[in-house]
Amino acid sequence: MTxxxxxxxxxxLLVALVVALPLYWMLLSALKPRAALEAxxxxxxxxxxxxxxxxxVLLIDGFGQYLLNSVLVAVVVVTVxxxxxxxxxxxxxxxxxxxRTTLLIMVLTAQMVPVEALTIPLFFLMRTLGYSxxxxxxxxxxxxxxxxxxxxxxxxxxxxxxxxxxxxxxLEEAAWLDGAGSLTFVTRVLFPLVAPxxxxxxxxxxxxxxxxxxxxxxxxxxxxxxxxxxIALLSLFKPDENDWGGIMAGSVLMTLPVLVFFLFVQHxxxxxxxxxxxx
Amino acid sequence: xxxxxxxxxxxxxxxxxxxxxxPTGRPPGSRSRRIEPWMYLVPAALVLGVMLVYPLYQLVLxxxxxxxxxQVTGAEPLEFVGWANYRTLxxxxxxxxxxxxxxxxxxxxxxxxxxxxxxxxVLATRLTPWVRTVLFLAALGAWATPAVTGSAVWxxxxxxxxxxxxxxxxxxxxxxxSGHSWTYDKWSAFALVGAQVxxxxxxxxxxxxxxxxxxxxxEVVEAARLDGASTxxxxxxxxxxxxxxxxxxxxxxxxxxxxxxxTQIYIMTGGGGIAGQNLVLNVYAYQKAFASGQYxxxxxxxxxxxxxxxxxxxxxxxxLRRQGEVL
Numbered sequence: 001m002t003x004x005x006x007x008x009x010x011x012x013l014l015v016a017l018v019v020a021l022p023l024y025w026m027l028l029s030a031l032k033p034r035a036a037l038e039a040x041x042x043x044x045x046x047x048x049x050x051x052x053x054x055x056x057v058l059l060i061d062g063f064g065q066y067l068l069n070s071v072l073v074a075v076v077v078v079t080v081x082x083x084x085x086x087x088x089x090x091x092x093x094x095x096x097x098x099x100r101t102t103l104l105i106m107v108l109t110a111q112m113v114p115v116e117a118l119t120i121p122l123f124f125l126m127r128t129l130g131y132s133x134x135x136x137x138x139x140x141x142x143x144x145x146x147x148x149x150x151x152x153x154x155x156x157x158x159x160x161x162x163x164x165x166x167x168x169x170x171l172e173e174a175a176w177l178d179g180a181g182s183l184t185f186v187t188r189v190l191f192p193l194v195a196p197x198x199x200x201x202x203x204x205x206x207x208x209x210x211x212x213x214x215x216x217x218x219x220x221x222x223x224x225x226x227x228x229x230x231i232a233l234l235s236l237f238k239p240d241e242n243d244w245g246g247i248m249a250g251s252v253l254m255t256l257p258v259l260v261f262f263l264f265v266q267h268x269x270x271x272x273x274x275x276x277x278x279x
Numbered sequence: 280x281x282x283x284x285x286x287x288x289x290x291x292x293x294x295x296x297x298x299x300x301x302p303t304g305r306p307p308g309s310r311s312r313r314i315e316p317w318m319y320l321v322p323a324a325l326v327l328g329v330m331l332v333y334p335l336y337q338l339v340l341x342x343x344x345x346x347x348x349x350q351v352t353g354a355e356p357l358e359f360v361g362w363a364n365y366r367t368l369x370x371x372x373x374x375x376x377x378x379x380x381x382x383x384x385x386x387x388x389x390x391x392x393x394x395x396x397x398x399x400x401v402l403a404t405r406l407t408p409w410v411r412t413v414l415f416l417a418a419l420g421a422w423a424t425p426a427v428t429g430s431a432v433w434x435x436x437x438x439x440x441x442x443x444x445x446x447x448x449x450x451x452x453x454x455x456x457s458g459h460s461w462t463y464d465k466w467s468a469f470a471l472v473g474a475q476v477x478x479x480x481x482x483x484x485x486x487x488x489x490x491x492x493x494x495x496x497x498e499v500v501e502a503a504r505l506d507g508a509s510t511x512x513x514x515x516x517x518x519x520x521x522x523x524x525x526x527x528x529x530x531x532x533x534x535x536x537x538x539x540x541x542t543q544i545y546i547m548t549g550g551g552g553i554a555g556q557n558l559v560l561n562v563y564a565y566q567k568a569f570a571s572g573q574y575x576x577x578x579x580x581x582x583x584x585x586x587x588x589x590x591x592x593x594x595x596x597x598x599l600r601r602q603g604e605v606l
Contacts, residue, residue: 016417042446088323091316112592116561117581121337150330211425213542230427251428262423
């Protein structure tokens with residue numbers, strides 16, 4: 001019995017090692033001196049770690065700016081989409097009206113729309129919007145904020161639904177007796193109460209926006225200064241002369257925030273939401 | 280989705296110094312509550328309408344037009360061509376090859392993900408707690424890694440000359456792998472991308488199935504064992520049926536996700552591989568539209584992709600319904 005458990009444990013540790021290897025190698029290559037990397041140093045450790053690669057991508061390749069752009073887009077998307085989704089979740093859970101079930105099914109279906117297929121029409125939509133509204137057209141960060149807000153709302157509504165529904169009806173009646181209108185109740189009482197849900201769904205929206213590659217690649221065509229991290233990372237790839245130290249340092253910068261946020265929401269990942277957040 | 284926040288504590292009543300105000304709102308449940316929900320729906324509906332519904336309509340519309348670079352710049356007028364784009368596609372052998380690539384690649388990824396995730400979920404139930412924590416942390420790391428950086432790291436690991444994998448294979452005596460390119464051959468390129476996809480998607484399957492196994496009551500398994508059922512018999516006849524809802528969900532989620540993969544293929548094979556050998560539908564549509572300027576044709580591919588996914592989604596919805604997800 002103990003022998004079998006020992007065998008299982010050894011297997012488990014070996015698997016963990018293999019699974020963690022790519023991440024370890026990312027960090028290792030980011031910290032290795034450039035000379036060692038380019039000489040093909042096979043050692044799975046480094047005795048002289050250096051931040052030189054980070055300095056290079058941040059200062060020379062301009063990752064500081066791209067990092068800022070990514071953060072800016074993500075923050076706007078998280079704020080606006082969570083707010084819209086919260087209000088929609090209130091409507092869909094605390095009221096009974098015709099079309100309610102239909103709308104819920106539409107929200108669920110909207111989650112499944114392959115947004116990748118919408119690249120072409122959205123590209124032209126952004127082009128048109130750009131003519132009349134400054135800051136939203138192609139090559140502008142506003143275009144990314146807008147599409148990702150839309151993409152984040154359906155999942156956020158779906159997530160917030162159970163949180164909003166869990167607040168007892170009596171509370172609403174009590175608030176009404178105290179003279180609170182519907183809007184006051186929703187903003188002053190309901191919103192603070194569903195804060196845990198808001199945090200969780202904000203993190204999901206953040207990760208989805210942060211990871212986006214396709215739309216950043218499509219919308220930001222020529223404006224170098226408006227690139228986001230994924231595209232900046234791609235621009236480091238050069239046939240046969242990749243600066244792996246730089247690429248890995250950039251990858252660490254991009255992976256780290258997601259990793260931290262994942263630790264926050266890990267207990268919610270098991271119930272079917274996790275699949276929606278990849279990509 | 281059954282995770283609920285802790286029951287909120289009732290708010291402590293504020294000491295009333297002034298006489299209680301007269302309620303200004305309508306009582307909950309009154310008639311004016313008919314329009315209230317629609318007011319709350321407006322912001323979300325507006326954003327979704329403009330950014331999701333309208334583009335979806337446009338996608339279908341454009342797929343029926345001859346829409347190429349000259350029409351975009353306005354040099355030539357738009358022309359309605361009916362099903363011509365679809366006919367072009369269906370008679371193009373490359374389209375069928377890409378479709379086959381997509382289905383085959385997605386199927387292989389789903390099977391790989393389920394096999395790895397499922398067996399690790401079972402293994403996880405038999406581990407000492409600290410080992411399990413280590414395994415879950417490693418899996419969480421792989422899961423959290425963005426597709427872009429994950430692709431970059433895997434490319435680095437499998438770099439022809441500088442990558443540790445080729446170095447290790449050579450050193451272990453598997454032959455001379457220095458300079459061997461994994462992305463040159465069609466199948467080895469797909470295998471590499473597939474391995475990356477399985478790496479970052481098996482944790483979802485593992486965690487979900489592990490939770491499912493843990494939710495099976497101890498007594499049920501104990502009863503089966505007392506009745507003399509063997510371990511494999513218990514796994515097959517007792518645990519698997521109880522796990523079926525969870526298995527259905529992870530399978531369909533994986534299918535949906537693997538079917539529309541874009542980033543990994545685009546980055547790891549350099550936009551679809553040598554001579555487009557590694558194209559899948561999404562990358563194909565993207566290249567048709569933005570690399571060769573055939574937006575109408577690209578949209579037609581997009582419509583086909585969407586319809587195929589819609590089909591899978593309907594199955595998913597039915598599975599959710601059967602599990603009693605309250606709408």
